[in-house]
Amino acid sequence: MRNFCRHLRTPTLVRRIMIAQMLLLTLLWCLFLTYILWENLRSPPMLTGSNTYETILTLVDRMDDRPQDLTAVLEKFSTALREGYGGGEDPKLSISLIVRKNKEIIYSSDGAPVGVTNTLYGKIQSIQSEGRTWTSRTLKSGNSDAEVTLVTPAGGWNFFIYLNSRGYYILPLLVCIPFLLFPAWLSIRIAMRPWNKVVNEISLRTSEDLSPLKEVPKHMELRQMVDATNLFLARVRESSERERVFIADAAHELRTPLAAMRINVEALQSYVSSNNQQELLAGIIRSNSRAARLVNQLLLMMHSEVRIDTVMEPVPLTTLIQERMAALEPLAAERRIELEFYSDDEIWITGVRERLMSLIDNLIENAVKYSPEGGRVEVDLRSLDKSTQLRVSDAGPGIPFELRERVFDRFFRDPNQMQSGSGLGLAIVKAVAQQHNSNVCLSTSAEGGLMATVDFPNHPSA
Secondary structure, eight states: OHHHHHHHHSOOHHHHHHHHHHHHHHHHHHHHHHHHHHHHHHSOHHHHOSHHHHHHHHHHHHTTTOHHHHHHHHHHHHHHHHHHHTSTTOTTTSOEEEEEETTEEEEEOTTOOTTOOOSSTTSOEEEEETTEEEEEEEEEOSSSSEEEEEEEEOSTTHHHHHHHHTGGGTHHHHHHHHHHHHHHHHHHHHHTHHHHHHHHHHHTOOTTOOSOOSOOOSSHHHHHHHHHHHHHHHHHHHHHHHHHHHHHHHHHHHHHHHHHHHHHHHHHHTTOOOHHHHHHHHHHHHHHHHHHHHHHHHHHHHHHHSOOOSOOEEEEHHHHHHHHHHHTHHHHHHTTOEEEEEOSSOOEEEEOHHHHHHHHHHHHHHHHHHSOTTOEEEEEEEEOSSEEEEEEEOOSOOOOGGGTTGGGSTTOOOTTOOSOOOSOHHHHHHHHHHHTTOEEEEEEOTTSSEEEEEEEEOOTTO
């Protein structure tokens, strides 16, 4: 219920168009109604017709010898007229009847403006009586000197009284609007299908996919939006590519001088006998190693963020992990870290072997790096119903919960972490995982350290 209320409060384009349509329909209906009522007010149909006049004149001629009965009949006739007009019994709001014979009034409705007479028979006239405006029409009998005058109230404010008495004009509008809402909503939804196709294509894209939109609508307005979006994507793609190429070129160019520096410094160590100078040269070698590692990580990062343009193929993940653990064994041995691997059978996934290698290397290297000396790093690979899960656990200090998403950002490191590092390892892991439509998350291991979990989706071809 709460979600439904929140959905109603959220502005939508469909709802906006529907409201605009309903307002336009109401406005057009009101204009039409105003025109009809205004015309009726200027020339009331009851005054312009002749049947009412002829009926009253016939009664007057035939009941001339029975004046009391004639008055009673005219009284009933006047009441019927007022009921039909809709103004009630108030003479200021309703129609009045005046009957004259030989220029003398023989009957008049209660409150009728009898002080003014029409001068033109058969014509609608506007008359003034007691400060009010009236519309009247008088017809004269062809067989006698009898005259019948019908009088209706006039003036601008009488329009609203007349509108109130003609409520049946508004009723169709009030009845139609609820039944028009669903057809209006359905028509708008059908009309917006091309829009929804474009939205779906954009929403299904990954953050690395900057290629032009494939959906090319025929409609001019939507086509302009798609063209503008493709133009923007092209500018972003060019800018990103220039940045990536620059960093990759810079990192590549740095590798050679760094390697040369290390060789020279190591050669210089054999000529130096002073302990202080040996320590200085050892410090230069350590700095050179960190710089070389950073350059390598940058190259891996740029390589991992490149959109996959190679063919994804089945990769024996169990064998690959064993190979990488064997390659990283010397690094673990330096810190007396024990590497353990658990996997029941050979598990295959679909991916790019070289990029999966960088993912595995970074996860295991991080675990070895932050584990205490003499500790243990556990690598667990298991096949689940819908995915293949890789878990790397250590007994290190772990990462605070509030930083577990930030550490995937490039060059971000835990401020309280004393170990040296480039801050690119987990960023590379996330980039490779996204390229393989996988999820990576961090949690606490059984030993209180960090556990990195990567879920690879199962693929039929793997």
